[in-house]
Amino acid sequence: MEALDIDLDESEVELAIEPMLVNVGPSHPAMHGTVRCVMELSGEAITRVDVQVGYLHRGFEKMCERGTWSQVFPYVDRCNYVSPMLNNVGFALACEKMLGMEVPERCQWYRMALGELARISDHLTCDGAMAMELGAFTPFLWMVKARDMIWDIMEEETGARLTHSFGRVGGMAKPPTTGFKEHARAVIDQVLKIVNESEGLLLGNRIFLDRLEGVGIISAEDAVSLGWTGPCLRAAGVAYDVRKAHPYMKYSEVEFDVPVGKTSDCLDRFLIRLEEIRQSIRIIRQCLDRMPDSGPINIEDPRVMLPPKESVYTTIEDTIRHFKIIMEGLKIPAGEVYSYTEGGNGELGFYLVSDGSGTPYRVRIRPPCFLVTGGLERVITGQMMADVVPCFGSLNMIGGECDR
Amino acid sequence: MPKFKLDDYEIEFSPGETVIQAAERAGRSIPHYCWHPGLSVAANCRMCLVEVMPPPGRPALSLDVLRFDEKKGDYVKAKKPKLQPACQLAASDGMEIKSDTSEHVIEARAAVQEFLLLNHPVDCPICDQAGECRLQDYWLDHSGRSKRMRDEIIHKPKAVDFGPTIVYDAERCIVCTRCVRFCEEVVGDPVLDKRERGNLGEIVLAPGRKLDHAYTLMTEYVCPVGALTAKDFRFKARVWFLKSVKSICVGCATGCNSYTDFDPRDQTVYRYRPRENAAVNRYWMCDEGMLDYQRIRERRILRARVQSDPGASATDALHKAAALLKGPGLAVLLSAEHSSEDNVSVLELGKALGAEQFFMTGRPNGEGDNILRNADKNPNRRGILNLLPTVSSLAALEKAVEAGQVTRVLALGSAVDGSADFLRKVPVVALSVHDGPIAQAARVTLPAASWAEAQGTFTNAAGLSQVSEKAVNPPGDAQPGWRWALHLAGALGVSLPFTKGSEVRARVQPRPSTAPSAQA
Helix, strand or coil, X not given: CCCCCCCXXXXXXXXXXXXXXXXXXXXXXXXXXXXXXXXXXXCCEEEEEEEECCCCCCCHHHXXXXXXXXHHHHHHHCCCCCCHHHHHHHHHHHHHHHHCCCCCHHHHHHHHHHHHHHHHHHHHHHHHHHHHHCCCXXXXXXXXXXXHHHHHHHHHHHCCCCCCCCEECCEECCCCCCCHHHHHHHHHHHHHHHHHHHHHHHHCCHHHHHHHCCCCXXXXXXXXXXXXXXXXXXXXXXXXXXXXXXXCCCHHHCCCCCCCCCCCCHHHHHHHHHHHHHHHHHHHHHHHHHCCCCCCCCCCCCCCCCCCHHHHHHCHHHHHHHHHHHHHCCCXXXXXXXXXXXXXXXEEEEEEEECCCCCEEEEEEECHHHHHHHCHHHHHCCCEHHHHHHHHHHHCCCHHHHHC | CCEEEECCEEEECXXXXXXHHHHHHCCCCCXXXXXXXXXXXXXXXXXXXXXXXXXXXXXCCEEEEEEEECCCCEEEEEEEECCEECCCCECCCCCEEECCCCHHHHHHHHHHHHHHHHCCCCCHHHCCCCCCCHHHHHHHHHHCCCCCCCCCCCCCCCCEECCCCEEECCCCCCCCCHHHHHHHHXXXXXXXXXXXXXXXXXXXXCCCCCCCCCCHXXXXXXXXXXXXXXXXXXXXXXXXXXXXXXXXCCCCCCCCEEEEEEECCCCEEEEEEECCECCCCECCCCHHHHHHHHHHCCCECCCCEECCECCCCHHHHHHHHXXXXXXXXXXXXXXXXXXXXXXXXXXXXXXXXXXXXXXXECCCCCCCCXXXXXXXXXXXXXHHHHHCCCCECHHHHHHHHHCCCCCEEEEECCCCCCCCHHHHHCCEEEEECECCHHHHHCCEEEEECCHHHCCEEEXXXXXXXXXXXXXXXXXXXXXXXXXXHHHHHHHHCCCCCCCCHHHHHHHCCCCCCCCCCCEC
């Protein structure tokens, strides 16, 4: 059969010239949770995109105003739910800043070790999922296996794999277990091995590199003006890490490097996270070496810390202390504070306003991936439909943190 | 005005006042247990100790003490200023007092707390005072320490039945003697006394007596800890779930100021507490008034009812009421139990329907005394007399009904100070809170909101008009009187001089009182 258009003049052929509107999400496997992208496509290329977030908004900040200060911990756990320890520690540090108290040294090392383990878990999830969405299922399973080892440590220490609500104002819920250091050292060795293997598997793959290299580039100026922080900003070449720029806890006393990218494409964002895992492992090793094996984890302040249960049941003073802290909430003097740490996705900030009572007046969480998702439009506009997958994956938008 | 200095604040005082009195008035509170502004000074708790700086040129009053020196590991001699109880110390001009800024005072407060809690039972989970207990509050604010005693606490009688209203727990008691002083000084009935001393101290009843005067619930109110508890409130509610509004007691014509404590979750009133008012009730309320909150719930009329038609709906009742009120010979029966807002609404409705005969009734008289209770058990008789100085009595209404001058009655209220049987002879439309004699006699009864369910103005026997705030929502179909008046006016096609609650309130603004009595 001959071609239909063989006798037609070029000017007579009518081609579609209106762009196609495609709705991606909020319920879509590539939309990393619940994000809706309304895309205007011209062929395969995205000419315009409208990114709509908020499908996971649960009203956390408002709910915090209806409880006590220590009742905020379960909420912040569920913000960046792949690295909950970082959120817990961030909020505890914010409260302690307002109270003007510093936790004992042993607690600082413990928080750092657990926090970096959470960061590793975050990056493993991001990179693993990115690989899987491009068809590489094996590295995903390997990284999830590594992540599960970390979650085993979390379960051993806190009782829960993921949303453990382990932080407390003035310390942690429980001291480290006796086997913590041994367990952690064994796990991070395994994790390093798995990360190296997965990287080897992926970076030798032509298809993987083609999908990521040169895709989703954003300039450093754009990234900074969008308010990006964390691995995405560092991939764009800006060396800003809160742990180095404004060190907190013992970060100024440990040696680690901050990887910075060159081309600011998806591959850079992918590789930076793997490199950050290696640096986190370095930090954890130093923390475990320097953490004392005995000594208090919590501050001994009766206004803020709960007493041990045995004395609550037997002495009147500790019954009163328990009663007051639980029923009225620990009291933070009136004032406001902005406290910021390096979360999994960047500068995780807590702006707290206290009216002097046991109930927060306002808890504002600065979610790093909300600002990063704000740049999604710029990153994927002009790219092809299939590029959305690695681009969105490399930004690591966590719905819980973005929408709260 | 003479002044003294407390920490960094200058406090003015009138001569004769103690330091703690002047400080409280100025808003700078000094922690205390046994002192009460309405009772004599006992100075036995020692919590209000303050450091008095010596006048210029004089040495400080100091004591030789032994202090444990950490570095030496032994006791060393030291000097400590003699602290004075602020409740007993008369303020003098130019005095300099340190309370929160003195380390000795802070140490003393922590020590007093330790002693008070030394033999205290671990009762917080079952004690009613939890949430409003000074031991809890002061421990957190002024101590924060554990006690150093390792022995078992001294055991004393618990849950002792003191009388019809009060239960006493000797282990929780800190023997501040507020209850003893209250009974003796305010009531004039010294039925309570303290026995033993030291850590064996407890409160006992006079031999052969029970705590049975008319103000027993005030002993529970003054008790700073959970030693004295009210049988009526025990184990019923946790105070942190309760919200408070400023209210006026409607038990009698004294008009004691109160707080109404209610749980907003189930819209139930759990208790009253006295509210300070130097002109009316000072710091106190009587038992009758304190327990009067029970009438908010008891025997309430929840739905409109028609005597001749048990299955009538609310709209039927409204139309039946409208039909009964049409025509000549309408009398309005006001109630001294109800607020001026309720009364003025019913009065205006009656006037709009052409009524020219106005009467007033209320609860019958009861027991009065020269402490707080008034024999007139109605909160608003003067309020109605202010609205309508020529209002007549229930007896006059009966005569008018017998004489045929009154052929229909629009009534407000539940109780009568006489017999209500005659009301059955004529059609009566009643706006009642409780199912009392008026509602029983009425052909149509519309459910009214009680005093706790709407803001109301009450004028007491001394002529003072006071406003009571709304606590809970009206139950069932009950509505405030002015709403019913508007419904009835609508059904009858007449207009009233108000359309909103705020306009009704504006009509009952307090006016200077004249005191004519009701004409018979």
